[in-house]
Amino acid sequence: RTGFEIESVLISQIKHCKNIKVLEDHSALDLIIHKEKEIRYCTGIKVCDWKNKTLTSISSTQLILASGGCGQVYANTTNPDVATGDGYVMAEKAGATLRDMRFMQFHPTALYAENKRTVSFLISEAVRGFGAHIIDKHGNRFLYTYDVRGELSTRDKVSSAIMDHMNK
Numbered sequence: 001r002t003g004f005e006i007e008s009v010l011i012s013q014i015k016h017c018k019n020i021k022v023l024e025d026h027s028a029l030d031l032i033i034h035k036e037k038e039i040r041y042c043t044g045i046k047v048c049d050w051k052n053k054t055l056t057s058i059s060s061t062q063l064i065l066a067s068g069g070c071g072q073v074y075a076n077t078t079n080p081d082v083a084t085g086d087g088y089v090m091a092e093k094a095g096a097t098l099r100d101m102r103f104m105q106f107h108p109t110a111l112y113a114e115n116k117r118t119v120s121f122l123i124s125e126a127v128r129g130f131g132a133h134i135i136d137k138h139g140n141r142f143l144y145t146y147d148v149r150g151e152l153s154t155r156d157k158v159s160s161a162i163m164d165h166m167n168k
Helices: 002-014 086-093 125-129 155-167
Strands: 026-036 039-049 054-059
Touching: 026 054, 026 086
Parallel strands: none
Antiparallel strands: 026 039, 039 054
16 A cells, blocks of 8 residues: 555645646657757657547656556566556667666565466565465475575565476
8 A cells, every 4th residue: 555655645745736737648658859969858758648639749848757667568467557668668769778677676476377467466575474374386385495584585585486486
């Protein structure tokens, strides 16, 4: 619920800002880039108004690209369908350097469904924190063979152990 609470507070604050206009049913398509003497400037964004089925450009002297995640680039994810990574693509096309892409936040425990390409059912880390065990199809706990902290290991250790164990 953390994300929900953060979003609720932000939306509440935005409603009181006269210099912010919220465009619902719109999608960012591309950044508008101008180049002068080998220097690139972002001067706005191209958007699609899905309700009216129109394309438009919005000029701006400042732009924050907060487009959400990119979980859908992976075969299995707990991210929603809208987490497609469009913001990363727009930024890279505009000339931004994408760095440390391996440091993605993710949830290592989800209900596994073999050969199924859908959003996975998230099993919260809180469940592990309260004593839940991760077991294989034979009912065996296996995380302790990878890390002494078992289910309380970090996300990267848990997910690597799960993948290694499943592959074996």
